[in-house]
Amino acid sequence: MPATASSNRPIRDVVFVGGVRTPFGKAGKGMYAETRADDLIVAVIRELLRRHPQLPPDRIDEVAIAAATQIGDQGLTIGRVAALLAGLPKSVPGYAIDRMCAGGMTAVTSVAGSIAFGAYDVAIAGGVEHMGRHPMGEAADPNPRFLADKLVDLDALSMGATAENLHDRFPQLTKERADRYALRSQEKVAKAYAEGKIQPDLVPVAIRSAELGWGLASKDEPPRPGSTLADLATLKTPFRPHGRVTAGNSAGLNDGATGCLLADAATAAELGLPVQMRLVGYGFAGVDPAVMGVGPIPATERALASTGLSISDIGLFELNEAFAVQVLAFLDHYGIADDDPRVNQYGGAIALGHPLASSGVRLMTQLARQFAEHPEVRYGLTAMCVGIGMGATVVWENPHYVTSSEEAAT
Numbered sequence: 001m002p003a004t005a006s007s008n009r010p011i012r013d014v015v016f017v018g019g020v021r022t023p024f025g026k027a028g029k030g031m032y033a034e035t036r037a038d039d040l041i042v043a044v045i046r047e048l049l050r051r052h053p054q055l056p057p058d059r060i061d062e063v064a065i066a067a068a069t070q071i072g073d074q075g076l077t078i079g080r081v082a083a084l085l086a087g088l089p090k091s092v093p094g095y096a097i098d099r100m101c102a103g104g105m106t107a108v109t110s111v112a113g114s115i116a117f118g119a120y121d122v123a124i125a126g127g128v129e130h131m132g133r134h135p136m137g138e139a140a141d142p143n144p145r146f147l148a149d150k151l152v153d154l155d156a157l158s159m160g161a162t163a164e165n166l167h168d169r170f171p172q173l174t175k176e177r178a179d180r181y182a183l184r185s186q187e188k189v190a191k192a193y194a195e196g197k198i199q200p201d202l203v204p205v206a207i208r209s210a211e212l213g214w215g216l217a218s219k220d221e222p223p224r225p226g227s228t229l230a231d232l233a234t235l236k237t238p239f240r241p242h243g244r245v246t247a248g249n250s251a252g253l254n255d256g257a258t259g260c261l262l263a264d265a266a267t268a269a270e271l272g273l274p275v276q277m278r279l280v281g282y283g284f285a286g287v288d289p290a291v292m293g294v295g296p297i298p299a300t301e302r303a304l305a306s307t308g309l310s311i312s313d314i315g316l317f318e319l320n321e322a323f324a325v326q327v328l329a330f331l332d333h334y335g336i337a338d339d340d341p342r343v344n345q346y347g348g349a350i351a352l353g354h355p356l357a358s359s360g361v362r363l364m365t366q367l368a369r370q371f372a373e374h375p376e377v378r379y380g381l382t383a384m385c386v387g388i389g390m391g392a393t394v395v396w397e398n399p400h401y402v403t404s405s406e407e408a409a410t
């Protein structure tokens with residue numbers, strides 16, 4: 001008798017085993033100016049393997065790598081070429097993924113869906129963006145009908161202009177609040193570095209410069225630990241004359257790569273892989289592209305609705321800081337204070353940098369570390385805004401969570 005495929009397969013639990021990233025660099029004349037993008041993501045994949053020797057490489061079922069600009073050394077199906085370059089067996093497939101800034105986050109949710117469905121047991125998801133070699137929008141050819149038919153506002157193609165639009169829409173989100181938020185991001189990153197909280201996530205990268213010879217990138221280049229409010233107040237507003245968005249209260253233009261291992265919970269147990277987070281749910285949403293920075297709000301609503309949680313259940317937030325104003329819009333919406341200690345405990349992209357498609361996995365890697373430090377927190381959220389008007393949110397559960405009654409009993 002011919003076999004019949006099983007139609008009532010159970011949904012499986014997906015766990016975050018661990019994540020790493022390269023130090024982030026400044027695009028242009030920064031430390032990766034003469035380093036290829038594919039070499040950055042290869043360093044990440046090799047480090048994931050090195051940190052998990054109990055994982056036989058041929059058990060990896062997929063390598064999904066995101067890049068917002070998929071040409072040159074970020075093209076050629078970057079997930080597949082990076083897997084081969086990293087020395088994974090030729091039997092391990094790979095693919096490329098793009099949702100602009102949320103590419104890495106989408107790589108995670110895509111392979112997670114496949115793990116939950118039972119198609120994969122273990123997968124690598126990540127992102128890479130070398131904004132020096134591939135400036136934002138390189139070789140883009142938007143259909144003229146976008147503008148002719150007024151489908152999107154001209155501003156939608158300049159992320160900084162969309163941030164200025166948010167200041168217009170929410171007058172309570174003043175430049176002063178944005179600058180204060182940006183300053184705190186710098187201060188939190190400096191503190192996290194001083195306390196050794198960022199370094200464990202980094203894989204040092206060998207770099208070469210024709211002028212300086214070989215070197216090692218071992219820490220993030222963008223942070224400006226000595227920033228002051230007075231300095232921030234005087235910066236130019238490149239997106240609008242007398243605007244409010246500056247180089248100081250925006251993420252910069254950066255190079256970097258991130259990656260993580262995701263697994264079916266039972267497979268992780270079988271292989272002895274650590275469990276740093278459990279995936280609870282996720283949501284993506286579209287908004288008016290001219291105010292793309294509000295995207296994380298409806299995305300979070302979707303993620304919460306699908307998981308049965310509410311915002312008050314979230315004990316830690318990792319929000320991508322594309323622009324201070326857009327994080328403030330999220331916080332205001334949920335009545336969370338600008339300096340709420342649950343938000344971006346190690347600082348964020350304003351200080352660390354935002355190599356577009358890679359950033360989503362940085363948020364997850366940092367949340368995983370904070371979960372280990374905070375067993376009293378059960379749920380955490382990673383969220384980001386996305387170009388052309390979208391938002392992305394992923395909700396995670398802390399495997400280290402202990403209730404206060406459990407704690408009292410020990």
Ligand SMILES: CC(C)(COP(=O)(O)OP(=O)(O)OC[C@H]1O[C@@H](n2cnc3c(N)ncnc32)[C@H](O)[C@@H]1OP(=O)(O)O)[C@@H](O)C(=O)NCCC(=O)NCCS
Nearest residue numbers: 101159160224227231235238246247248250251252253322
């Ligand atoms: C805002 C932006 C245009 C600035 O680019 P830039 O001019 O190359 O940025 P720089 O790092 O050179 O900074 C500009 C100036 O501000 C100064 N500056 C930046 N941050 C500062 C800080 N925290 N404190 C003091 N000065 C600061 C720099 O020293 C520089 O000064 P200079 O002109 O005297 O040299 C660019 O970073 C950008 O486009 N960011 C947004 C990226 C984006 O859209 N990402 C996608 C999000 S969805």
